[in-house]
Amino acid sequence: MSTETGTSTETGTSTQRTDRRPVTRRFHRRYLAVVLVLAVVAALAAVVGSQQGPRLRDVSYDATGLVSRPAQRVILTANQALQQVSADDVRVTPAAAHTVTSSGNTIAVEFAGPLAYDRDYTVTVANVRAPGQRATADLTAAIRTGSTDVLALVPGADGAKDRIVSRSLDAGGATTVYQGADISEYARLGRSLVVVSGSDASSSVDVVALSGGVQDPDAPVEHLTLPSSQGRVTALHVADDAASFGFEYADTSTGQSRNTGLYVVDMTGTHLPTAIAEDGKPQTGAVPMTVGQWAYVPRTESALVRTGSDDLVLVDMSGRADPVRLGSATYLHGFVGSGTTAVVETGTGIERLDLTDGAKTALRVPAASTDAAVLGRIAPLTDDTYLRVLGDVRSDGTVSARIVRVDGGRASRLPVTVPDDASVTAVCPSPNGQFVAVATKSATDELVSIVDATSGALEASIDAGSVDWCGALPSGDEVG
Incomplete structure (x- = not known):
């Protein structure tokens, strides 16, 4: 009588049976060891964290925005959630007016106005702590603001083209951004440049794409279609968000100036100049509002207009809000x-x-x-x-x-x-x-x-x- 271990006579196949229990026990022991090590590491990290307090993990800000616009923020991110932080806990050196908000593991320091150019600032948040922990720590962030440059119009001499140049205040020399004939006005428009050229009797308006701060040679220049076959463009202004720009326009196609007033170009729409009507609303084909002076209100799409009759009107150039009369x-x-x-x-x-x-x-x-x-x-x-x-x-x-x-x-x-x-x-x-x-x-x-x-x-x-x-x-x- 044959008795071979591991032989199955029911299936006619032979399978080798191995006792896996020792292997399973070894796996379980290793798994438990890893879990215990991780638990110990986590406990030690918690102990160390509770003793050291929160630490600064990241700082983010816009160096250019800090020097050119108000309400810009420096965001400090800690390595763990924080208790509420107040303005009294934050010190900025050199001093700059600011407000503070905090949520989770982030602290936002918002400045009331633009900061100084090309300067080092230190933001210190004192005695921060994580919820449920005793240990406190100071978070200190060093930031450096951006420099600045200006655009200037340099008239061409002896028949040469006029040049719009960029001049950095922290370096000598100037870079030619764009050149053309008879340039009278210009303005930055985001990553483009609006250029007014021509004579007192006839102007043209071009939108020039920029690349690396100068005219992009591979991008076509956009020539705007003006309200009449001939007209004079003056008083060019651009909204800070580059969504629109405006100018005063006088129709000179008859040899005399007429329908002189304010026009807006919506860069999110048709790019066609639209008259700001006497009621303060953009309206195609309308008689434009007469203007003594005007400009965009900084950081808005609204314009403050002193009309030809010395009325003061706050005009939403997008047309989404009603005009506001502000006296004279x-x-x-x-x-x-x-x-x-x-x-x-x-x-x-x-x-x-x-x-x-x-x-x-x-x-x-x-x-x-x-x-x-x-x-x-x-x-x-x-x-x-x-x-x-x-x-x-x-x-x-x-x-x-x-x-x-x-x-x-x-x-x-x-x-x-x-x-x-x-x-x-x-x-x-x-x-x-x-x-x-x-x-x-x-x-x-x-x-x-x-x-x-x-x-x-x-x-x-x-x-x-x-x-x-x-x-x-x-x-x-x-x-x-």
Whole structure:
């Protein structure tokens, strides 16, 4: 009788049976060992974390946005969830006004206004802790803001083309961005450039694509179709979000200017100029609203318009909101950097106009800021600080100009040299108010000097008539 272990006679096949229990036990032991090790590591990490407190895992920010726009944020991300953080827990060095919000493991530090160019800042959050833990820690983030450049129009000499050049303030030299004949105005439009060319009788408007900061040679130039076969384009302005731009247009096809007023080009739509009608709404074929001065309100799609009859109207250039009537003014000087306040001149004086509710407060004008025969435009820097050009008339009828800086109730001369044979044509603050472009013109020369808005120290100079910072100032028939 045969008794072979592992033989199955029912199936007619032979299978080798092996006792797997020792292997299974070894696997279970190894698995439990791994689990125990992981548990120990996790427990140790929790102990260490509870003793050390949270740590900074990541910092994110837009270096360019921090110097050009308000309400920009620096986001600090910790390695674990945090208890609520308040503004008192956060210190910014050098000091800058800010608010703080926190959620989960992130802390958002939002700045009230643009920061200084090309500067190191430190953001420190004190005594942060994770929920249920005793240990606290300080989170410290180092950030560096971006630098800036300006665009300037350099007229061509001896029949050469005009050039729009880019000049960085932290490096010498200039780069040609675009060149063409008879350029009269230009403005940045996101990653493009809007260029107005031509004569007083006939203008053209082109949208030029940029690549690497200069004209893209592979992208076609978009030539806009204007409202009539011939017309003059002036007072070009661009919305900060690049969704639209506008200008004043006068139909000259009959040899006389007519239907002169405000037009908008919606870059999210047809790209066709549309009249802003007298009711403050974009309307194809309408008679346009007459304009004395106008400009986009910074960081919005709304425009502040002083009409030909000196009415003040806040116009939504997209047409989605109704226009807002804000009384009247005889002159628009400019906007405070935050964009919610305009400086306007009325029959009773110079006032700050709150564009959110129409409230007006008198602007402080120390005696030294009005002690001259010629009073120029005010260039606002903050709610209480501005620059103004004053001029004394010489015996030969020319004007000797100087620039005054007003800080609250105190006025002092900004030490900027203006050549005796030149006049100041514009004073244009940078987006963050740190610098100012002073444009001067003589019988033979045009020059833009970029100076520190506080000390007057020269940062750069360009042989040009103006820079793109001036595009933020209200312009129109009475400017210049």
